[in-house]
Amino acid sequence: MIKHNKQKMKNILILLGMFLGIAVFAASCGDSKKMKSKEMKNENETVDLGGNVKEIYFAGGCFWGTEHLFQQVRGVVKTEVGYANGKTKNPTYEEVISHTTGFTETVKVKYDADEVDLKLLIDLYFKSIDPTTLNRQGNDVGDNYRSGIYFTDKNTEAVVKAEVERLAKNYTKPVVVEVQTLKNFYRAEDYHQDYLNANPGGYCHIEPGLFEEAKNANPPKTKK
Numbered sequence: 003m004i005k006h007n008k009q010k011m012k013n014i015l016i017l018l019g020m021f022l023g024i025a026v027f028a029a030s031c032g033d034s035k036k037m038k039s040k041e042m043k044n045e046n047e048t049v050d051l052g053g054n055v056k057e058i059y060f061a062g063g064c065f066w067g068t069e070h071l072f073q074q075v076r077g078v079v080k081t082e083v084g085y086a087n088g089k090t091k092n093p094t095y096e097e098v099i100s101h102t103t104g105f106t107e108t109v110k111v112k113y114d115a116d117e118v119d120l121k122l123l124i125d126l127y128f129k130s131i132d133p134t135t136l137n138r139q140g141n142d143v144g145d146n147y148r149s150g151i152y153f154t155d156k157n158t159e160a161v162v163k164a165e166v167e168r169l170a171k172n173y174t175k176p177v178v179v180e181v182q183t184l185k186n187f188y189r190a191e192d193y194h195q196d197y198l199n200a201n202p203g204g205y206c207h208i209e210p211g212l213f214e215e216a217k218n219a220n221p222p223k224t225k226k
Contacts, residue, residue, distance in 0.1 A: 050135075053114035055079060058123065058162075059086055059152035059184055062131040063139025067206035070198040071130055072111050074216035077118025082110040084189045086152055087180075092188055106148050106180075110187060117119050120158065120219050124151065124165045126216055127150040130208045134175035140207025150180030153186075159183070 023054045062068045065083040070080050076223065085098050088105030131139050137148045151166065153159045163181055170177040198204050 006010055012138070015153075032112065040053075053079070054116045055112055056115050057110060057112045058120060058156065058158060058189065059108050059110050059125075059150075059156065060127050061106040061108040061148065061152070061180070062088060062127060062143060063147045063149070065109050065194070066197040066204060066206065066209040068107075068127075068130060069109045069196070070206070071126060071208055071213060072109060072123065072218050073199075074213050075113075075118060075123065075126065076220045076222065078111055078113045078123075080112040084108055084110060084187050085146075086187045087182065087185045088188075089148070095191055095194070099144070101144050101146060104145070105188075106146050106150060107190075108139050108150070108187065118204050120161050121165050122219060124162065124217060125169070126212070127151070128169050129212055129215075131179075133177045133179045134173055135167075136178045141205075142207065148180065149178070150182065152180075152184040155182050162218040178226070182201050 017181055060068055060072070069083050069195045072081055085093050085103075085105035086108035088098070088103045089096070090103045090105075093103050093105055097103050097106070111123065113120070131149050133149060134150075137143065137145050139149065140149050151162050153162055166177065168180060198206060
């Protein structure tokens with residue numbers, strides 16, 4: 003009888019242990035799901051830049067200098083260098099400079115349209131390149147250094163095409179700047195981002211004086 007009771011108690015303890023184990027596992031899974039959900043939420047969060055923020059993409063030779071140029075302009079709220087309008091996915095810098103992917107070094111520019119006019123940005127961009135040279139800017143040669151302006155909406159497209167057509171009249175040679183809808187854009191490696199800020203002596207095909215011009219191109223509006 004005593005032996006039977008001990009066996010019964012042992013069975014109860016085993017069942018209780020199994021129950022507690024399942025409960026702990028369920029709680030752990032629940033926490034894991036909550037954590038994963040939280041992580042996914044953080045990955046999908048977008049920073050509210052405020053204002054009437056729009057985006058435009060400029061390719062003008064080495065993207066280090068082009069990014070630095072637009073960072074000087076009041077009203078530009080964010081920049082990012084990357085690779086645009088190519089034929090592969092997630093290209094590396096080494097793949098892009100191999101001239102086999104079709105990508106061009108490009109700067110994504112987010113700007114507050116209430117603070118700065120897109121036409122001003124296009125005008126500065128034209129000053130930073132030779133728009134009549136195909137697949138070359140400065141010492142950089144190849145299709146990955148071709149010049150282009152890429153857009154993602156019809157309103158921006160209309161402004162870009164009209165402005166490029168207007169500026170093209172200032173040149174005797176044909177302007178070869180691509181004016182196209184953005185097909186794809188992949189962020190470049192971290193060491194390319196804000197490159198000239200981290201490396202002031204780094205290579206750049208843009209004349210230093212244009213950076214100063216960009217700083218003063220859009221002065222704050224005076225209040226009446």
